[in-house]
Amino acid sequence: MNFLVRQISRTSDGREIIRAYPHDVREIIVGREASCEIHLTDLAVEMRHARLTVQANGKLEIAALAGLGFEVDGRYTSQAIIDPAGGAEMRFGGHLLVISEEDSVVVITVERIEVLSDSTKERDEIGLFTLRGVLPSRRIMAWTLSVIVLLALLVLPIYTFYNYQNSEKRPAAFHADSLWSSGSLSSPHAGLGMNCQSCHTEAFVAVRDSSCVSCHDDAHEHADPKRLKLAKAPLDWDGKISRKIADSFNRPEGRCVECHNEHEGAGPMEDTKQQFCSSCHTDMNKRLTDTKIANAGDFGTAHPQFKPTVITANGSPPKRERISLDQKPVENSGLKFPHNLHLSQTNGVARMAGRLGKPFDFGEALECKDCHVKTPDGVGFKPIDMEQNCSQCHNLGLEKIGNTVRTLRHGDPKMVVADLRAFYRSGGPYSVRTQQSMEGRRRPGDYARSQPYYAYFGSVNYSRADSAIRAVFSKGGACYDCHTVIAPPAGSDNWQVQKVYQTSRYMTKGWFDHDAHDTETCSSCHAAKQSGSASELLLPGIKTCRTCHGGEASNADVPSSCAMCHSFHADEGAPWVPKYNMARKRDLSKTGVENGKAP
Amino acid sequence: MDRQAAQSGRVQSDGTHEGFLRHANFRWLKIATMISLLAIVSYLIIDVQPRHNGGSWYGYTLGSIGVLMILWLSLLGIRKRRMSRGHWSLKAWTSAHAYLGLSLIVIGTLHTGFQLGWNVHTLAYVLMMIVILSGIWGISVYATVPKIMSANRDQTTEAQMLASLRSIDRQLHDAAQPLDQNHAELVSGSLDQDPFGGGIIRRMTNRYPACQTIAAHEKIMLFTESAPRTRDDPLEKVASLLGRKRAILARTRKHLQLKAMLEIWLHFHVPLTFALIAALIAHIVSVFFYW
Numbered sequence: 001m002n003f004l005v006r007q008i009s010r011t012s013d014g015r016e017i018i019r020a021y022p023h024d025v026r027e028i029i030v031g032r033e034a035s036c037e038i039h040l041t042d043l044a045v046e047m048r049h050a051r052l053t054v055q056a057n058g059k060l061e062i063a064a065l066a067g068l069g070f071e072v073d074g075r076y077t078s079q080a081i082i083d084p085a086g087g088a089e090m091r092f093g094g095h096l097l098v099i100s101e102e103d104s105v106v107v108i109t110v111e112r113i114e115v116l117s118d119s120t121k122e123r124d125e126i127g128l129f130t131l132r133g134v135l136p137s138r139r140i141m142a143w144t145l146s147v148i149v150l151l152a153l154l155v156l157p158i159y160t161f162y163n164y165q166n167s168e169k170r171p172a173a174f175h176a177d178s179l180w181s182s183g184s185l186s187s188p189h190a191g192l193g194m195n196c197q198s199c200h201t202e203a204f205v206a207v208r209d210s211s212c213v214s215c216h217d218d219a220h221e222h223a224d225p226k227r228l229k230l231a232k233a234p235l236d237w238d239g240k241i242s243r244k245i246a247d248s249f250n251r252p253e254g255r256c257v258e259c260h261n262e263h264e265g266a267g268p269m270e271d272t273k274q275q276f277c278s279s280c281h282t283d284m285n286k287r288l289t290d291t292k293i294a295n296a297g298d299f300g301t302a303h304p305q306f307k308p309t310v311i312t313a314n315g316s317p318p319k320r321e322r323i324s325l326d327q328k329p330v331e332n333s334g335l336k337f338p339h340n341l342h343l344s345q346t347n348g349v350a351r352m353a354g355r356l357g358k359p360f361d362f363g364e365a366l367e368c369k370d371c372h373v374k375t376p377d378g379v380g381f382k383p384i385d386m387e388q389n390c391s392q393c394h395n396l397g398l399e400k401i402g403n404t405v406r407t408l409r410h411g412d413p414k415m416v417v418a419d420l421r422a423f424y425r426s427g428g429p430y431s432v433r434t435q436q437s438m439e440g441r442r443r444p445g446d447y448a449r450s451q452p453y454y455a456y457f458g459s460v461n462y463s464r465a466d467s468a469i470r471a472v473f474s475k476g477g478a479c480y481d482c483h484t485v486i487a488p489p490a491g492s493d494n495w496q497v498q499k500v501y502q503t504s505r506y507m508t509k510g511w512f513d514h515d516a517h518d519t520e521t522c523s524s525c526h527a528a529k530q531s532g533s534a535s536e537l538l539l540p541g542i543k544t545c546r547t548c549h550g551g552e553a554s555n556a557d558v559p560s561s562c563a564m565c566h567s568f569h570a571d572e573g574a575p576w577v578p579k580y581n582m583a584r585k586r587d588l589s590k591t592g593v594e595n596g597k598a599p
Numbered sequence: 600m601d602r603q604a605a606q607s608g609r610v611q612s613d614g615t616h617e618g619f620l621r622h623a624n625f626r627w628l629k630i631a632t633m634i635s636l637l638a639i640v641s642y643l644i645i646d647v648q649p650r651h652n653g654g655s656w657y658g659y660t661l662g663s664i665g666v667l668m669i670l671w672l673s674l675l676g677i678r679k680r681r682m683s684r685g686h687w688s689l690k691a692w693t694s695a696h697a698y699l700g701l702s703l704i705v706i707g708t709l710h711t712g713f714q715l716g717w718n719v720h721t722l723a724y725v726l727m728m729i730v731i732l733s734g735i736w737g738i739s740v741y742a743t744v745p746k747i748m749s750a751n752r753d754q755t756t757e758a759q760m761l762a763s764l765r766s767i768d769r770q771l772h773d774a775a776q777p778l779d780q781n782h783a784e785l786v787s788g789s790l791d792q793d794p795f796g797g798g799i800i801r802r803m804t805n806r807y808p809a810c811q812t813i814a815a816h817e818k819i820m821l822f823t824e825s826a827p828r829t830r831d832d833p834l835e836k837v838a839s840l841l842g843r844k845r846a847i848l849a850r851t852r853k854h855l856q857l858k859a860m861l862e863i864w865l866h867f868h869v870p871l872t873f874a875l876i877a878a879l880i881a882h883i884v885s886v887f888f889y890w
Contacts, residue, residue: 032783117765118793141869145873154884179717180889183714251890
């Protein structure tokens, strides 16, 4: 006997059954074929897989018979010689063959070590019929996601905040606390960029005014804080509740940010809503009984008539008072000026303007712009200046020497007197010939034909300077026509002219921008063509404004909140209103269509 | 007596099943609709300046209601593990969970004031919406898939599916013994492969392009179809066994797909709920931190 084959199989409860088959031959075959001495029911084994031969020296030679090899002690090969006495392990497909030697007989123990098929493996059936096997468990996913979210959106931003809390400016890079920003900063604050700590100086402390004032050092109170407190309307029940809640969350009252909301998106900052003003001003006199400020709640429906500041009495400085336009205030500027005469289309003024024409940019008749020149910002008009705006026609020429016209000095009566005396001393008595040489221009209107226009009015045959001086300052004379002349006592020639005061801004509590109204003509608001006296105030009343402007929530062409004209932190400048908004509103009123761009 | 009545209450039923959606004549649908309408109307009436946003008193109110609702809704996971009956039976609770969860779409959206951006606040909102949408998906799957699944199973249980697979594998193994090596390898490939492996995509799409059983069946069929039919050709037997295995696999795989559909929405719904709660913590802390 040369071979003893022991086949080990297992019962379903795992018990081993060993069957032994002796073979008294020198060589045996391993294969799937039933005739093989070592018959392996294994599809990974060839029908006749290998031959095992006992050599003369007692060694065992194993040689593969077909394409597939086998493993000897873990090494894949197609031929091997082993010493059975030393023992060895061979693998054919899923079977293990253990070689040993007992009493000079080669013993081969055969055992299946791999399962028959995948499905016969022990399988976690619950695992198969749920998603456990193919997805991470819900618990793991839940924890992983939660930790990622908390790290990225809570821990990292807090770290960033404390890292830069006291630094002026953060380096340009991504900063995790920007993930907390509920919206972009407005364009004026865009420069703050990612420097959250500029405003959010301390954790869990609502933004304080100190942050705002650190840049806006010129911001000031709206009014005396004590009076402000008095003026406030008492809170209703829900206001009280929200105040209590705000207090308990450490949000003090009256902070800048209550009106100036941030993180509302890029673009101009939101303008302050009417409600922030009207909550106090609608019925403020009830609480602030001594206030001089009239109640106002809505421009369209609850706003007092305008009270321009007018000059009520001359003097230096003159007396100025705020008088309601309803009371038809009279302005005492010291000037005589009939607008209607100057704006006529047909009279002598018009004809003179037409004649002077191009060099002065006049048309067929005078227009407002010929005398009133806008300030560079377009908001108002420059004060009327005699030399700039009147002297084209109202020339104070005295005589012509060569091509130069010598003029009397405007604004200096003493010099006028002195000049006239000097003139008469050198050239006088005045001759007709001189006079005629000076008739370059004639005074317009009733005086044009028979009277010379220049400084000499009335009879030309003044033989003495005294008469000429009196004539200049008296009715019909150059000064008298426009100015209030204060005559000297008899025997003195201390003639005086009342100083003229012009008001550059009548509405001192509000703001009016002429440039914003360039869609209108002057006459649509100012009834200058009908005005015969400079004392008439040509300001339009609130009714005129209301043809276009209404309250914030109105259907008017231009819904207007208080902030359009009034400033909370009032100063000399324009109230703060986003430029875009104003331009947009203007476009709306002009075309009725929003085109989103300032013209 | 009382005890008896209580016990009989359990068995007294008209025999028809009332799903959680129809519970108590749609009580929670009505409540949720009322809540949503109330939120919409108050949103329109209350004039928040300069515009609605989460940071107004109204926004905080909606936010507080929303976060309390989310926390309560997420308690279903705990509640469902403890059965009870009556008003707060699990069915009532689930009904409320579904409908109140839907009303969160309104409350959450109004809380945002329609101001969304790339930030923690919108992340919380988006996560909430995904959780709600996955819930809707889950309900619709529960409403449709069981019928299909039942039809596909055709009275067999999951254990039976696997048992028949094992049986066919054993028969295949035996039947393939006389085959030549090329064919034996094909069968071996079918036996050794995990027919359900390949991950979630295979499972959900029910597409197994690398299936060895199908490949083996088709290749062996090529031989058997062209060869003359003999009475006991082992290849014929193997081919027929492989065909049966294919049918069993198809049914089981379809079953797995349907089961996965019943389950996968929860893999979004539950983990994202936890992510949502984390995002809500970050959202709320951040609001008070940068107050």
